[in-house]
Amino acid sequence: MTSAMNLDELIEGVLAGEDRALARAMSTIENRTGQHRELIEGLYPHRGEARVIGVTGSPGVGKSTLVDRLATAYAADGLSVGVLAIDPQSPFSGGSILGDRVRFDRSSGEPDVFVRSVSTRGAPGGIATATSELTVVLEAAGMDRILIETVGAGQSEIDVVRVADSVAVVLQPETGDDVQMLKAGILETADVLVVNKADLPGVDQTITRLQEMLEIARHTPSEAAWEPPIVRTVAERDEGIDGLRDALHQHHEYLAEDSRLEERRRRRHRADLRRLAIASFERQLDREFNRPGGLVERIECVESGEQSPYHLVDELLANWIPESDD
Amino acid sequence: MSSAPKEAGRPIRCMVAKVGLDGHDRGAHVISRAFRDAGFEVIYTGLHNTPSDIVRVAIQEDVDVLGISILSGAHMTLVPEVLEGLAERGAAEDTLVLVGGVIPSKDAAALKEQGVAEVFGPGTTLAETIAFVREHAPVQ
Ligand SMILES: Nc1nc2c(ncn2[C@@H]2O[C@H](COP(=O)(O)OP(=O)(O)OP(=O)(O)O)[C@@H](O)[C@H]2O)c(=O)[nH]1
Ligand SMILES: [Mg+2]
Numbered sequence: 132m133t134s135a136m137n138l139d140e141l142i143e144g145v146l147a148g149e150d151r152a153l154a155r156a157m158s159t160i161e162n163r164t165g166q167h168r169e170l171i172e173g174l175y176p177h178r179g180e181a182r183v184i185g186v187t188g189s190p191g192v193g194k195s196t197l198v199d200r201l202a203t204a205y206a207a208d209g210l211s212v213g214v215l216a217i218d219p220q221s222p223f224s225g226g227s228i229l230g231d232r233v234r235f236d237r238s239s240g241e242p243d244v245f246v247r248s249v250s251t252r253g254a255p256g257g258i259a260t261a262t263s264e265l266t267v268v269l270e271a272a273g274m275d276r277i278l279i280e281t282v283g284a285g286q287s288e289i290d291v292v293r294v295a296d297s298v299a300v301v302l303q304p305e306t307g308d309d310v311q312m313l314k315a316g317i318l319e320t321a322d323v324l325v326v327n328k329a330d331l332p333g334v335d336q337t338i339t340r341l342q343e344m345l346e347i348a349r350h351t352p353s354e355a356a357w358e359p360p361i362v363r364t365v366a367e368r369d370e371g372i373d374g375l376r377d378a379l380h381q382h383h384e385y386l387a388e389d390s391r392l393e394e395r396r397r398r399r400h401r402a403d404l405r406r407l408a409i410a411s412f413e414r415q416l417d418r419e420f421n422r423p424g425g426l427v428e429r430i431e432c433v434e435s436g437e438q439s440p441y442h443l444v445d446e447l448l449a450n451w452i453p454e455s456d457d
Numbered sequence: 458m459s460s461a462p463k464e465a466g467r468p469i470r471c472m473v474a475k476v477g478l479d480g481h482d483r484g485a486h487v488i489s490r491a492f493r494d495a496g497f498e499v500i501y502t503g504l505h506n507t508p509s510d511i512v513r514v515a516i517q518e519d520v521d522v523l524g525i526s527i528l529s530g531a532h533m534t535l536v537p538e539v540l541e542g543l544a545e546r547g548a549a550e551d552t553l554v555l556v557g558g559v560i561p562s563k564d565a566a567a568l569k570e571q572g573v574a575e576v577f578g579p580g581t582t583l584a585e586t587i588a589f590v591r592e593h594a595p596v597q
Contacts, residue, residue, distance in 0.1 A: 154516055226494060228489050229499065232500055232501065232503070
């Protein structure tokens with residue numbers, strides 16, 4: 132078997148849960164090689180019943196260690212686990228070091244744990260689209276649990292984590308950063324709050340702060356009947372992992388009621404659709420802008436004041452003939 | 458194919474692993490950073506990897522290049538185990554295996570015979586290593 136694994140073999144291999152096929156499928160998606168659309172279309176109908184869990188938080192709070200222990204705990208119960216470790220790309224040279232693997236030392240010995248490190252290199256629709264599509268591969272492979280680790284930094288990371296059914300936001304005791312991060316809107320995405328490194332001083336104060344913040348959030352209008360539980364862990368020593376599992380399980384049960392899970396997944400697919408549509412539209416727009424004799428050549432009319440840019444946009448949209456995208 | 462990562466449309470994916478029991482990963486760190494600066498995507502796995510772990514990770518991460526840093530002297534048992542594991546899983550052809558460390562030239566020749574693409578001794582510059590990867594990485 133060489134790189135020339137054909138599409139049918141690839142799909143079959145993914146459905147059978149073979150590591151190499153999964154890995155190849157993921158590369159196909161990441162690299163946007165010609166087959167990626169057919170691959171996604173081939174896998175989509177086969178998505179199983181995975182519970183998708185996002186794990187986010189500031190750099191260095193212990194997300195990878197936590198994911199490693201959680202994956203190991205699930206594997207010990209006979210569950211298959213897929214992990215996506217999403218790392219920010221170093222913008223300077225285009226290269227990156229994906230180092231989360233260093234912490235996946237326990238789970239990497241488990242035969243039913245599949246881990247993939249993903250850099251946030253430019254994909255159409257951004258890293259959130261890539262994450263969602265990589266999740267499709269793991270879902271089609273019949274994983275029971277899918278864990279997505281990403282640094283909680285900005286909007287694009289929030290979008291990444293929204294691929295998940297349940298989101299665990301990880302903090303460590305008492306750092307100014309964490310409070311900032313929560314202010315930046317991460318608290319709203321949290322279904323479970325984890326205070327990791329509970330062996331360090333300041334845990335109680337941090338939990339009190341969090342409770343206060345949750346209290347404030349509760350007084351702002353929100354449809355949420357779910358209150359994020361706060362879980363303490365010492366990931367390094369494998370402590371509190373059962374508590375985290377319980378909290379995630381309870382959140383799943385909560386979602387299972389009143390078709391909330393369907394709503395979440397609809398939200399994910401809606402976001403996917405929107406990002407893909409925008410990316411596709413953007414590409415077509417660029418093509419139109421580069422087309423000789425195209426509307427853009429009338430840009431002088433705007434310059435001379437004959438027409439407004441709004442007018443040209445209206446005209447562009449009125450005459451828009453969408454192309455099918457690759 | 459000797460294309461730079463940009464031209465290839467995607468970065469070269471390299472795994473950097475450290476086998477053996479000695480606790481130094483400075484060399485692996487240095488090479489990881491140099492690879493990153495060259496525009497490669499580096500999967501860094503830390504210390505004390507076993508050959509079977511290395512094979513699993515290389516498969517799951519679908520790497521183009523597997524760099525094994527080894528100082529402990531057990532290269533003649535550990536490296537062949539990795540090569541066999543890759544071959545068993547059908548990944549030997551697609552993975553450029555490099556070994557870095559203090560390896561006697563007789564052993565280096567034997568390892569290359571078994572499928573290692575190149576052995577880099579202490580005298581090798583980072584630029585040489587990067588140039589080798591650029592030239593030989595099996596980017597599809
Ligand atoms: N004291 C203490 N240290 C911990 C604990 N969990 C993890 N660490 C340490 O925290 C450091 C960072 O851990 P990671 O798991 O890599 O953290 P991360 O959030 O994944 O880091 P990034 O992916 O770089 O953002 C490591 O040195 C861990 O050993 C814990 O419970 N207590
Ligand atoms: Mg991490």
